[in-house]
Amino acid sequence: MFKNCLPKPLCRSFVTSENPYKMLKAENITKNYGELPVLKGVDISVETGEIVSIVGSSGAGKSTLLHILGTLDQPDTGRIWLNGQETGSLSGKKLAAFRNRHIGFVFQFHHLLPEFSAIENVSIPGWIAGIPKKEVQERAEQLLDKLGLSNRKDNKPQQLSGGEQQRVAVARALINRPSIVFADEPTGNLDSIHARELHTLFVQLRQDLQQAFLIVTHNEELAAMSDRVLHMKDGKII
Secondary structure (H helix, E strand, O other), X not given: OOOOOOOHHHHHHHOOOOOOOOEEEEEEEEEXXXXXXXXXXXXXXXXXXXXXXXXXXXXXXXXXXXXXXXXXXXXXXEEEEEOOEEHXXXXXXXXXXXXXXXXXXXXXOOOOOOXXXXXXXXXXXXXXXXXXXXXXXXXXXXXXXXXXXXXXOOOOHHHOOXXXXXXXXXXXXXXXXXXXXXXXXXXXXXXXXXXXXXXXXXXXXXXXXXXXXXXXXXXXXXXXXXXXXXXXXXXXXX
């Protein structure tokens, strides 16, 4: 279903000699909602080309941690670095631009815009980043081809299966060559066959592109396909 590698120019663009070991690092992340402690001092790091899965029961703090690491929420205490940049020192438009450039997101329910085609949905982060439209289009077409969707690029989300919609979401997450992709229960809305296909795709993208992933999932069998599995319980990694 998925091709072995993107065309060489796109493959080269993901890993450069100037920054061969991109790193996400977080120390002592805490988060309370009112008097309820959700995260209780979490330390975590992810290296370039590494797939890390976080598993644990509902309410363990997995998604909260992912949103904080992805700069969608702020911790009460702690520090986060991505590619040597401390994200807590950024705010407003600078933080949004940094997030768009360095972080990709894949969520359980795709969050594709229904009025746009598959290729337009994939292209949106590139347009926001101000990348020339021709370059964005070429990259989007290459990614959709890589993910086995070249013949579906002009279809709108309602014309795609759940598995196809999630692959479009993966292509969208990759369009700006992010340092890391955060995936929050990416297979939670898929059947077992498409869930396994998606995890296999993550492994292939790691091999082909040295792409790092941090995945929150309830499925320990699928998490076992990762390089590391972290277990969360009561707001801590155990």
